[in-house]
Structure formats: C-alpha cells, structure tokens
Amino acid sequence: MKKTHILGASAASAALALGILAAPPASAAAHQGGLHFGALQFDGPGAxxxxxxxxxxxxxxxxxxxxxxxxxxxxxxxxxxxxxKATFSGSFVLGAGKTVRVRNGQGTNTASTVYRKANNFWFNNSKGGVTLYAANGAKKDSCSWKANGRGYTTCH
Incomplete structure (x- = not known):
C-alpha cells in the first residue's frame, strides 16, 4: 500500500505565488511562535x-x-x-498568521485547504500521533490523541 501523498499548490491562489521567505526559528513548535498544529479531526462524524x-x-x-x-x-x-504521510510540493506558501487545513481525501487545493488525495483513512480513531517535519527533516511540531467521544482534539 502506497502511503505517501504529495500536496500541490493551487495556481488560482495569489497567496501561493509568493517567493521563498525566511525559515521559522528553532522554537517553531511552541504555540507562541512558529509553525504548529492546531485543530485535528482524527475520527470524522458517523461510521x-x-x-x-x-x-x-x-x-x-x-x-x-x-x-x-x-x-x-x-x-x-x-x-x-x-x-x-503527506508532503507539500510546488511553491505552497502559508501567509503570516494564516492556517492551512490538510484534508485526507480528494479535492481542489486552495490557499487555505490542501488535500492529501488519498483513498484511505490516515488517522487511527482510538489513539495516535502526527508530526510535522521541515523540508530538511527537522521536527517542527507533534500532536497525539486518544479517543474522546468527539473524534476531535486541539493540539495547542
């Protein structure tokens, strides 16, 4: 089973046309600054x-x-x-103070939502973890969860 999926950039979004800017500081995993996980829906509503x-x-x-x-x-x-895993490709740029939602299935990428383009579920419903890595392999953030009756958690 192929587990890697590539997330492309939307040509329709002007925000994605920006150039490469400075990398975040080493403390990027901290909520007070940097790039980090927010909301996580690990078990969608219904069966x-x-x-x-x-x-x-x-x-x-x-x-x-x-x-x-x-x-x-x-x-x-x-x-x-x-x-x-899902890897960003192309020139996807996330604006200052902005959030991008990485969805699991099929769809058209925009500046605020990208799709893993997978045909399988990627989060375990009972417990699990997810980690964000920079292009150089540096760990930027992680989040774990246990079933909570809602299927949802906030990472920070």
Missing part, C-alpha cells in the same frame, strides 16, 4: 463505512503559521505514527 470521499475529507489537521512572515512549505511533511 467510517461505507467509505466515501466526504468521510475521508472529514479527517484533517490544521497547520498554523504564527509568525510575522509567510513561510514556504515545499518539502514539509505531515507524518502519522502509523506511517502515512
């Missing part, structure tokens, strides 16, 4: 079966840029504890 694109897209994680500069995310990877 997982039958599997549909809407149910796949109900699983998502938000990545927030809490800096004063736009950040180039090309090569950044979101990886689950179970080995599923």
């Amino acid at each position: 997982d079966r039958p599997q549909t694109n809407a149910k796949l897209n109900a699983e998502y994680v938000d990545i927030h840029n809490n800096t004063r500069s736009a950040m180039q995310l090309k090569g950044y990877t979101v990886r689950t504890d179970s080995g599923f």
Whole structure:
C-alpha cells in the first residue's frame, strides 16, 4: 500500500505565488511562535463505512503559521505514527498568521485547504500521533490523541 501523498499548490491562489521567505526559528513548535498544529479531526462524524470521499475529507489537521512572515512549505511533511504521510510540493506558501487545513481525501487545493488525495483513512480513531517535519527533516511540531467521544482534539 502506497502511503505517501504529495500536496500541490493551487495556481488560482495569489497567496501561493509568493517567493521563498525566511525559515521559522528553532522554537517553531511552541504555540507562541512558529509553525504548529492546531485543530485535528482524527475520527470524522458517523461510521467510517461505507467509505466515501466526504468521510475521508472529514479527517484533517490544521497547520498554523504564527509568525510575522509567510513561510514556504515545499518539502514539509505531515507524518502519522502509523506511517502515512503527506508532503507539500510546488511553491505552497502559508501567509503570516494564516492556517492551512490538510484534508485526507480528494479535492481542489486552495490557499487555505490542501488535500492529501488519498483513498484511505490516515488517522487511527482510538489513539495516535502526527508530526510535522521541515523540508530538511527537522521536527517542527507533534500532536497525539486518544479517543474522546468527539473524534476531535486541539493540539495547542
């Protein structure tokens, strides 16, 4: 089973046409600054079966840029504890103070939502973890969860 998926940039979004800007500081995983996870929907509402694109897209994680500069995310990877991952490609730029939602299934990428373009669920419903890595492999943030009856958690 292929677990890697590439997240492209939307040509329609002017925000994505920005150039490469400075990398975040080493403390980027901290909520007070840097790039970090926000909301995480690890178990979408309703039963997982039958599997549909809407149910796949109900699983998502938000990545927030809490800096004063736009950040180039090309090569950044979101990886689950179970080995599923999504890697940003192209010239995807996340604006200062902006959030991008990484959804699991199929869809058209925009400046605020990108799609993993997978045909399988990537988060474990009972417990798990997810880690954000920079293009150079440096760990930027992580978040873990346990089933809570809502299927949702806030990472910071």
